[in-house]
Amino acid sequence: MVESMRCRTAKADVYGCVAELLAKATDRGALDKELAATDRERR
Numbered sequence: 001m002v003e004s005m006r007c008r009t010a011k012a013d014v015y016g017c018v019a020e021l022l023a024k025a026t027d028r029g030a031l032d033k034e035l036a037a038t039d040r041e042r043r
Contacts, residue, residue: 025031 033042
């Protein structure tokens with residue numbers, strides 16, 4: 001049986017997972033490959 005979950009809780013879990021994935025990708029420099037040179041200079 002599946003337990004019900006509040007919408008806010010589910011939304012917070014999704015945001016947390018996405019933030020964790022972005023942090024891992026940023027640490028490895030994976031996002032730099034996707035950015036244009038002008039976007040990299042703005043940081």
